[in-house]
Amino acid sequence: MYVKVEAFFPENIKIALKNEPPGAWMPVLPEGCIRLSSGYPDASLVPTMEIKAAVARLLDEEQDLPLHYLGSPRMDKLKALIQNRMQERSMPVAAEELMITAGACQAIDLIARIFLDEQAVVVVEAPTYMEALEIFQNYTKQVISVPIDEEGLQTDRLEAILQERKNAGLPLPRLLYTIPTFHNPTGTTLSLERRKHLIALSVEYDFVILEDDAYGELAFDQNHLSLKAIDKDGHVLYVGSLSKVVAPGMRVGWIAGASEFISALNWFKKDLDHPFAQSTMAAYLETINLDERLIQLKEVYRHKCKTLIGALEKHLPENVSWYIPKGGYFVWVRIPGVDTATLLTQALAEGVSFIPGKFFYQDDQNGTEYLRLSYSFATENDIVDGVKKLGKII
Amino acid sequence: MYVKVEAFFPENIKIALKNEPPGAWMPVLPEGCIRLSSGYPDASLVPTMEIKAAVARLLDEEQDLPLHYLGSPRMDKLKALIQNRMQERSMPVAAEELMITAGACQAIDLIARIFLDEQAVVVVEAPTYMEALEIFQNYTKQVISVPIDEEGLQTDRLEAILQERKNAGLPLPRLLYTIPTFHNPTGTTLSLERRKHLIALSVEYDFVILEDDAYGELAFDQNHLSLKAIDKDGHVLYVGSLSKVVAPGMRVGWIAGASEFISALNWFKKDLDHPFAQSTMAAYLETINLDERLIQLKEVYRHKCKTLIGALEKHLPENVSWYIPKGGYFVWVRIPGVDTATLLTQALAEGVSFIPGKFFYQDDQNGTEYLRLSYSFATENDIVDGVKKLGKII
Numbered sequence: 001m002y003v004k005v006e007a008f009f010p011e012n013i014k015i016a017l018k019n020e021p022p023g024a025w026m027p028v029l030p031e032g033c034i035r036l037s038s039g040y041p042d043a044s045l046v047p048t049m050e051i052k053a054a055v056a057r058l059l060d061e062e063q064d065l066p067l068h069y070l071g072s073p074r075m076d077k078l079k080a081l082i083q084n085r086m087q088e089r090s091m092p093v094a095a096e097e098l099m100i101t102a103g104a105c106q107a108i109d110l111i112a113r114i115f116l117d118e119q120a121v122v123v124v125e126a127p128t129y130m131e132a133l134e135i136f137q138n139y140t141k142q143v144i145s146v147p148i149d150e151e152g153l154q155t156d157r158l159e160a161i162l163q164e165r166k167n168a169g170l171p172l173p174r175l176l177y178t179i180p181t182f183h184n185p186t187g188t189t190l191s192l193e194r195r196k197h198l199i200a201l202s203v204e205y206d207f208v209i210l211e212d213d214a215y216g217e218l219a220f221d222q223n224h225l226s227l228k229a230i231d232k233d234g235h236v237l238y239v240g241s242l243s244k245v246v247a248p249g250m251r252v253g254w255i256a257g258a259s260e261f262i263s264a265l266n267w268f269k270k271d272l273d274h275p276f277a278q279s280t281m282a283a284y285l286e287t288i289n290l291d292e293r294l295i296q297l298k299e300v301y302r303h304k305c306k307t308l309i310g311a312l313e314k315h316l317p318e319n320v321s322w323y324i325p326k327g328g329y330f331v332w333v334r335i336p337g338v339d340t341a342t343l344l345t346q347a348l349a350e351g352v353s354f355i356p357g358k359f360f361y362q363d364d365q366n367g368t369e370y371l372r373l374s375y376s377f378a379t380e381n382d383i384v385d386g387v388k389k390l391g392k393i394i
Numbered sequence: 395m396y397v398k399v400e401a402f403f404p405e406n407i408k409i410a411l412k413n414e415p416p417g418a419w420m421p422v423l424p425e426g427c428i429r430l431s432s433g434y435p436d437a438s439l440v441p442t443m444e445i446k447a448a449v450a451r452l453l454d455e456e457q458d459l460p461l462h463y464l465g466s467p468r469m470d471k472l473k474a475l476i477q478n479r480m481q482e483r484s485m486p487v488a489a490e491e492l493m494i495t496a497g498a499c500q501a502i503d504l505i506a507r508i509f510l511d512e513q514a515v516v517v518v519e520a521p522t523y524m525e526a527l528e529i530f531q532n533y534t535k536q537v538i539s540v541p542i543d544e545e546g547l548q549t550d551r552l553e554a555i556l557q558e559r560k561n562a563g564l565p566l567p568r569l570l571y572t573i574p575t576f577h578n579p580t581g582t583t584l585s586l587e588r589r590k591h592l593i594a595l596s597v598e599y600d601f602v603i604l605e606d607d608a609y610g611e612l613a614f615d616q617n618h619l620s621l622k623a624i625d626k627d628g629h630v631l632y633v634g635s636l637s638k639v640v641a642p643g644m645r646v647g648w649i650a651g652a653s654e655f656i657s658a659l660n661w662f663k664k665d666l667d668h669p670f671a672q673s674t675m676a677a678y679l680e681t682i683n684l685d686e687r688l689i690q691l692k693e694v695y696r697h698k699c700k701t702l703i704g705a706l707e708k709h710l711p712e713n714v715s716w717y718i719p720k721g722g723y724f725v726w727v728r729i730p731g732v733d734t735a736t737l738l739t740q741a742l743a744e745g746v747s748f749i750p751g752k753f754f755y756q757d758d759q760n761g762t763e764y765l766r767l768s769y770s771f772a773t774e775n776d777i778v779d780g781v782k783k784l785g786k787i788i
Contacts, residue, residue, distance in 0.1 A: 249669035275643035
């Protein structure tokens with residue numbers, strides 16, 4: 001057997017393999033652990049029986065069609081349903097401006113694939129979604145991190161960096177990755193002013209914005225205009241997902257953007273689509289009122305978020321701080337003077353999990369005082385108990 | 395809107411985008427067309443109602459678990475079921491030597507991703523599976539085609555090419571792609587002697603064999619020992635698939651090989667797996683006797699193959715020739731002096747489809763007298779009618 005398999009790999013792959021292994025951020029959970037680490041939907045909101053019914057109806061009506069490579073009319077229907085939804089959210093797209101993907105992660109990887117190589121510069125938020133960071137670092141070491149505050153990405157800092165690089169003759173970014181609405185991990189939302197500023201910068205410096213909107217439908221009060229809805233120049237590649245709104249195990253997401261980009265992405269999407277999963281999703285969606293479902297989801301998550309914040313106020317020391325999210329799944333907590341990676345070991349022993357902040361930064365020397373809590377999956381009781389346990393060990 | 399989106403892309407992507415668009419080989423079928431082009435399973439063999447029942451049982455038993463990112467015990471069970479099957483087929487693999495993929499295509503793309511860049515040389519059979527060719531050409535222009543005869547890949551020709559390249563100081567291949575058993579598109583099977591020769595060459599010249607075994611379970615009479623079963627040095631990455639044995643729309647395949655390779659592949663598989671599809675597949679497989687199912691499949695395909703060959707003998711001119719397959723889905727037909735791309739236009743007008751031979755070659759000046767017929771999807775009556783139509787227009 002080979003010992004040094006690397007001999008077979010191209011240089012860029014060898015470099016990528018020196019990164020942390022994928023999923024290093026994922027804690028190994030002891031049995032019965034309260035999962036404040038998991039960005040999973042609430043179990044009671046996963047439409048298990050509706051999906052069972054959707055499969056039964058789909059296969060009764062279409063027989064073997066959804067089980068072949070192509071042929072289920074519901075694969076086109078899924079596209080049409082997503083186009084309708086995009087239209088309702090002020091993002092009308094033609095069929096050739098839309099590609100269905102296996103969730104947001106495949107979408108991000110595909111976009112990275114066509115934009116990034118070792119020469120390419122990519123901008124991310126600091127902190128940012130750890131899976132996206134893993135993906136980008138597979139392609140390039142030239143990752144620029146721009147900090148976030150309570151209004152999201154600091155676009156003035158971004159502008160200063162772009163200006164400096166331009167003046168210094170350094171390569172400018174091709175791609176900027178952002179989660180402007182109910183950000184993972186911080187829960188923050190980019191202000192409208194900054195949204196406009198970011199779009200203006202994308203035009204001035206000619207980079208593409210990868211807008212990850214996985215949480216955008218989960219607003220506790222007001223909805224936010226996406227970057228894609230504001231953009232008039234085709235500088236935004238929008239990534240949507242049904243993982244947080246329906247169920248992640250279905251693996252249905254999409255990319256919406258200029259047809260030239262969608263066409264190029266199509267060269268590299270080599271999983272031959274997912275007829276069974278996609279047509280099941282269409283069969284499910286056609287039976288429900290998504291707006292009504294979203295009202296229910298938002299109500300549950302709003303309440304769970306309030307419960308978590310209340311527990312943090314009650315059970316954690318005075319010097320601990322957080323942003324109050326206006327939607328989504330996460331609360332970003334700062335515990336001054338505490339190394340949250342060390343804290344995690346103790347927390348797991350006590351039976352509660354979270355994700356240490358360092359995993360959301362390119363340089364894991366950052367974010368050591370932070371942690372991400374998710375209120376989406378754990379029950380209300382577990383949220384309170386989990387925070388109590390955290391309070392005890394801090 | 396952008397006109398020249400290419401400005402954003404790395405050089406390797408720009409080069410790939412100059413290839414033919416993906417799926418250019420796929421004919422646009424008029425309504426009611428007899429599909430001798432489609433490598434789909436027979437509709438009557440797709441276990442539609444069994445999969446419906448499997449989903450119902452899965453969701454009744456596991457509730458929301460298969461609809462999250464992780465958590466369904468049946469995802470591990472699918473791996474165990476595939477490990478059992480591999481063992482039965484003389485290819486025992488440990489869990490860390492196995493990766494579930496979204497079908498064989500994602501598997502091939504992932505392997506290409508870690509082995510190939512513009513500097514890399516890859517060997518393919520001529521002709522070969524058009525989707526694999528599309529994939530490799532996304533990574534490198536250095537594709538060496540080695541011809542096939544009735545005993546499969548001509549390993550003596552391969553050896554001569556390797557020897558020549560070595561003598562000339564040219565780069566040697568890192569990867570060789572082969573479908574040794576019931577080859578797509580030719581239906582041929584690599585002889586045992588050549589299998590051993592190929593393995594010996596992989597050791598001598600230190601390349602990895604990507605063995606695509608999508609059709610290996612569909613032997614009309616005797617089974618064949620896979621390259622992976624013969625290999626003792628970890629030079630084979632085996633790709634299996636349930637597309638031809640269960641249903642392609644489920645998108646379940648796998649890669650088996652040295653754990654070091656599987657670990658490296660894991661860095662780049664960014665679709666976060668497919669919990670619903672994979673656990674449904676496990677729930678289906680656990681209720682059936684796969685050996686019994688295979689007996690039924692082989693019987694149907696053996697008969698349909700015989701029907702096609704009989705029709706070819708009866709309805710096509712004397713000078714037309716083909717290999718007689720011993721399993722799988724395809725017959726490779728040579729029509730001397732006829733350009734099968736032109737023939738296809740007429741055939742579609744008559745209501746029958748096939749895939750012109752040129753799409754299975756790196757250089758589409760080759761294979762122009764050949765075409766691929768599939769007996770898997772069309773009914774027996776349609777197979778005969780389709781061949782009659784072909785006979786009429788040739």
